[in-house]
Amino acid sequence: MAKRRKKKRFRMQPRFFLVMVAILGAIILILLLVKKVGKDSEEALLATPVPTATLAPTATPKPALPEDVTVTRADSANPSNFGFSGTISVNGSDVSSYSRENKVSFGRNIEYTTIPGILTFGGNSYRDTFTYGITSVSEKRLRQQWAKTIGAIGTWSGTGCTGQPLIVQWPAETVAVMNVAQSYKDANAPLTEVIYPAMDGYIYFLDLETGAATRDPINTGIVQKGTACIDPRGYPLLFVGQGIADKNEEGNFSAFVRVYSLISGEEIHRFGGYDRFSRRKWQAYDGSPIISNDTIVYAGENGVLYTSKLNAAFDVASGTVTIEPERLVKMRYEGTGYSREDMAGSRWYGMDSSVAAFRNYAYTTDNGGRLQCVDLNTMQIKFVVDITDETDSTPVIEESYDDNTIYLYTGSQARSSNDDLGDGYGYSYQRKINGLTGAVIWEQKWPCSIGDANGSGGIVSTPHVGKGRISNLVIYSISLAALSNGSAAAADTPTPETTDEAAASTAAVMPQPDANGAYTLGGRIVALDKSTGAVVWSIEQSNDYWSSPVVVYDEQGKAYLIQCDRGGYVTLYDASTGDKLNSIDLGSRIDSTPAVFNNMLVVGTRGKGGSGKASVIVCVKIS
Known part of the structure; x- marks a missing residue:
């Protein structure tokens, strides 16, 4: 009879149990650490402190162009080719010639503002940036930081085109005299504030970090679909154009550029009304003003280029800001094929775009398909391009x-x-x-x-x-x-x-x-x-x-394109190749152009189209 083979028995050694307990303990510890890191990351996303901004590093800038460069027009750009002529008005009277006593000359793009932020459409008089500071991009992701629900006036809801918000970092001494919440004054620190006129008739003031209201909104009661302007000298003065005209007592279209004190929150001046000097009946101001040498420059949808010396003063010690504008110096143009009545098939007067400027030269584009160069110190048309x-x-x-x-x-x-x-x-x-x-x-x-x-x-x-x-x-x-x-x-x-x-x-x-x-x-x-x-x-x-396409740059100069669309999406691309990296749905159509401060992007939505959500002002973190 064959012998049965004995089965081997394995005995559990005491040290085996010790090893298993150690491994299990390590796993539990790792899980707890992962959970904590995730929670910390989420909290950091919800409340990311906004550091003081510094300009993104660039290659050593080339020297400025020589002082003696001037416009010398090509034959193809002669205004007479297009039947163009200009009429100048000074102090309410037409004049044959003009020479500005206090000359206007805009500095280079990097010289436009004395305080951090995006203070006009396109950031400066060159209109070449919607961003301020360095954007650190590691994860290549977009995440919503906060949102503020806004309303409508009739069918005009949310924020419009161009509708770029302003983002400004006020120094502590200015914060102390403005009508912001007391907590911001008590902090004795700079305040990074979002200022956003919307089409619902309100101007909103929000903390970039949290989205909390920094002060009460201003109820203007008018549709504001363009981009506002803050005085680039750091004066707490806000200039806001009216996007949709009212009718005055005579039945004419009437619109204004309103000036607000950001110390009191009150309107302290307004330019505009129904301008009989214009060649177009429609009156509105979507373009964003620019300021140099204490002189404001802006264009109207009525086809008039406006300038005025502001005589602005800001005394931080006494907490006062004032302006005493001089009478407008303005220029209207006329050209072959233009119609005052906005007739179909004709060219239309008016500038919906913002004025760009290099030194004393202003550049405007219009509804009639012409680009003009105007000398701001003589108000003469220098050239016209079809x-x-x-x-x-x-x-x-x-x-x-x-x-x-x-x-x-x-x-x-x-x-x-x-x-x-x-x-x-x-x-x-x-x-x-x-x-x-x-x-x-x-x-x-x-x-x-x-x-x-x-x-x-x-x-x-x-x-x-x-x-x-x-x-x-x-x-x-x-x-x-x-x-x-x-x-x-x-x-x-x-x-x-x-x-x-x-x-x-x-x-x-x-x-x-x-x-x-x-x-x-x-x-x-x-x-x-x-x-x-x-x-x-x-x-x-x-x-x-x-x-508009918005491009942010990291410390090495690598570029990332951020594009909002009318389906409600904000999408991040590699700007060198066009490769798509990430996207976020904000819930409804986006007609406005964002502004970016460091890693924080702010933009408004229309509350129409997209996935059907209400109109909001949204802050998106770029990471």
């Missing part, structure tokens, strides 16, 4: 020390049908222009819908002129653009959770209509080579764009 169609996009200025000149970058809407494209479609143009001669360096065009009464095709936003690692690029965003692939699916807006990188196209494939002559429409972002105008990369999607 930019084809209505232009709400603000011209952006770039200095070129190598070429001993400045360049302007512009983009037009598509308001007129083009025979090559068929009824309902026209071209939107992107151009680089010599700012001292008016000569066009290059131009690109793209087919778009001409839109309807509710929306325009082409470029409504303002381009970004690249710096740092994208100093070779200029970036445009286009509305109701014909899509080159006939579909928006390939590069459509991601969901908020999407973080995969989608490569942008580097080929400019021209769109093709369907059998009925119709194009698939959507939004298009395009990065062009500054030197040649050639397409470097492009992005297409179903949602289109009224909001």
